[in-house]
Amino acid sequence: MSALVEWFALPLQFDFMQRALLVSLVAGVVCALLSCWMTLTGWSLLGDAVSHAVLPGVVLSYLLGLPFAVGALVFGAGSVALIGAVNRTSRVKEDAAIGIVFTAMFGIGVVLISRVPSETDLMHILFGNVLGVSDSEILQILAMAALVVTVVAVKHRDLTLYAFDPVHAHAIGLRPRRLEALLLALLSVTVVIALQAVGIILVVAMVVIPGATAYLLTDRFERMLLIAVAVSVTASVLGTYVSFYADVATGGAVVVAQACGFALAYLGAPRHGVLARRLRRRTVAAG
Amino acid sequence: MTATGTTAAAPQPCAQSAAPALVVAGVTVHYGDVCALEDVSLSVGPGRICGLLGANGSGKSTLFTAIMGLTAADAGSVRILDCDPATARRRGTVGYVPQSEQVDWAFPVRVIDVVMMGRYGRMGPTRRPRRADREAVDAALERTGLADLAHRQIGALSGGQRKRAFVARGIAQGARVFLLDEPFAGVDRGSEATIIEVLAAMRDEGHTLLVSTHDLAGVGRLCDEAALLQRRLLAHGPPGEVLAPERLMEAFGIAPLPEGRPA
Numbered sequence: 186m187s188a189l190v191e192w193f194a195l196p197l198q199f200d201f202m203q204r205a206l207l208v209s210l211v212a213g214v215v216c217a218l219l220s221c222w223m224t225l226t227g228w229s230l231l232g233d234a235v236s237h238a239v240l241p242g243v244v245l246s247y248l249l250g251l252p253f254a255v256g257a258l259v260f261g262a263g264s265v266a267l268i269g270a271v272n273r274t275s276r277v278k279e280d281a282a283i284g285i286v287f288t289a290m291f292g293i294g295v296v297l298i299s300r301v302p303s304e305t306d307l308m309h310i311l312f313g314n315v316l317g318v319s320d321s322e323i324l325q326i327l328a329m330a331a332l333v334v335t336v337v338a339v340k341h342r343d344l345t346l347y348a349f350d351p352v353h354a355h356a357i358g359l360r361p362r363r364l365e366a367l368l369l370a371l372l373s374v375t376v377v378i379a380l381q382a383v384g385i386i387l388v389v390a391m392v393v394i395p396g397a398t399a400y401l402l403t404d405r406f407e408r409m410l411l412i413a414v415a416v417s418v419t420a421s422v423l424g425t426y427v428s429f430y431a432d433v434a435t436g437g438a439v440v441v442a443q444a445c446g447f448a449l450a451y452l453g454a455p456r457h458g459v460l461a462r463r464l465r466r467r468t469v470a471a472g
Numbered sequence: 473m474t475a476t477g478t479t480a481a482a483p484q485p486c487a488q489s490a491a492p493a494l495v496v497a498g499v500t501v502h503y504g505d506v507c508a509l510e511d512v513s514l515s516v517g518p519g520r521i522c523g524l525l526g527a528n529g530s531g532k533s534t535l536f537t538a539i540m541g542l543t544a545a546d547a548g549s550v551r552i553l554d555c556d557p558a559t560a561r562r563r564g565t566v567g568y569v570p571q572s573e574q575v576d577w578a579f580p581v582r583v584i585d586v587v588m589m590g591r592y593g594r595m596g597p598t599r600r601p602r603r604a605d606r607e608a609v610d611a612a613l614e615r616t617g618l619a620d621l622a623h624r625q626i627g628a629l630s631g632g633q634r635k636r637a638f639v640a641r642g643i644a645q646g647a648r649v650f651l652l653d654e655p656f657a658g659v660d661r662g663s664e665a666t667i668i669e670v671l672a673a674m675r676d677e678g679h680t681l682l683v684s685t686h687d688l689a690g691v692g693r694l695c696d697e698a699a700l701l702q703r704r705l706l707a708h709g710p711p712g713e714v715l716a717p718e719r720l721m722e723a724f725g726i727a728p729l730p731e732g733r734p735a
Contacts, residue, residue: 225579342599346589349579352570356540357593357645358562404625406580 196429204323205315209421209439211330212382212391217417218337219375220396221409222368225348229393230280231265231369234287236376236388238264240294243310243380248301254325254377261373264290313384313436315425326381329374336371344368345406382421383436390440391417398447401454416446491554493518493680494649499538499548501531508534510704511548516682516697518648521675523695523711524684527724530701532684533571536651539682540566552649560649564593567642569635569652577627583637584622587612590645605644612644616670632663639670650674650681656690668694688715 196202242260246253271282298307347364354361379391399412424439492515501509509531516522537543541557552560591605613619616636698714700706702723707714
């Protein structure tokens, strides 16, 4: 028992580990909340797109000496608008529009980085550098997380109504297009938060896996939110510790921990797991 | 977003006369080059059930979305309880029961949650239910015979129970004009009878129901009047007249069997 306590306590002596854990936890909570709506609206690919599209924004922010969040948010929201515009104003379908816009943005980012002085490290942006996160970055993350959590706390019922039945939302005088825009804006901010924890490449895992895992474990949306947060926070903490002891990349470790959680739910969920389904089918066949 | 320029320009959103509950006047809708509805005029009085008949692609769903103001009409206007559609929506006058295919039945909501969504237009910005909301939801569940199933996940209901859950949502909403899109599709005969019972009781209380269906047998049992749609309105009147073989021929291309129930 004391060995376990020590295992958890030891890394906390280090300032950089305290910061890393804080960022991982905050990102884990916010991403988990958004991931529930992403799972139900089928927007997972959009999360991937936004995360890649923010790259030029991050680079430009460093170049201009702005907070990283400013450029990232501009390019994140801009790419969502651009995807919608390409989809609406041409015969190109939405998945193609997503593929075009996010790779184009990502390409611009890569080009910019190759011309920028070496202090902005491509590897850190792509794969995260949670162990080296600065005070100013932590401040930005906390501010954005507070914003997302507040909006979700106030509007979660409307967002769920939008995800379930936007036509009814319209029929009772609400504005489904505004709710859609709100959800996309929340996604953009969330992606920028997660960027610091796991890097651009792995952000999509953070905004998909917790919601998908929780979806297998419950039939009630409020519980789905709680389970997603629990799964995500556990993975963030375990992943960060494992990365400390095993000396492996933090972002990767967090995502692997999430994937393990999903695998467990996929196999063993009481109602919607593969094993339970098999068992039910066999019982039905036998009876 | 109002359906037309004419309603948007009307100085009074709601007049004070006792007119028909639902008035569709000269509504035309195009999707690109395709004309989905052409000059459709239809009015349904209060306390009436009107069956909306037509083949697939005849414009039934488009007429519903035009009535709700979800599809912008190129011409014509819609009045609901003598209000423009935007005012009617804000007042919660319009209850919508979607087609089965439009609903994600695996969505993690319970029956009681779905019915509560009918109350959102009357709640504060966070949509936190108050006592009046809970009572309205309980009453709606009771009326539709779903009280015992209130805590089931929505997809765990049978086809007929699912339809009744959405009718209950409209009742909890306090809707006066109901748009039901194919309420009998994928519903067995026994459940159909239960749905008809619920709808008839609502009609008797003065609600107005527009019911799209291609179940011709059900129209005679449920509807006070029928309308036949094939891009244009081909006929509107008592079910017996509208269901005449030569009219159906025009709408469906073939004469359906008297008890014909398409699979």
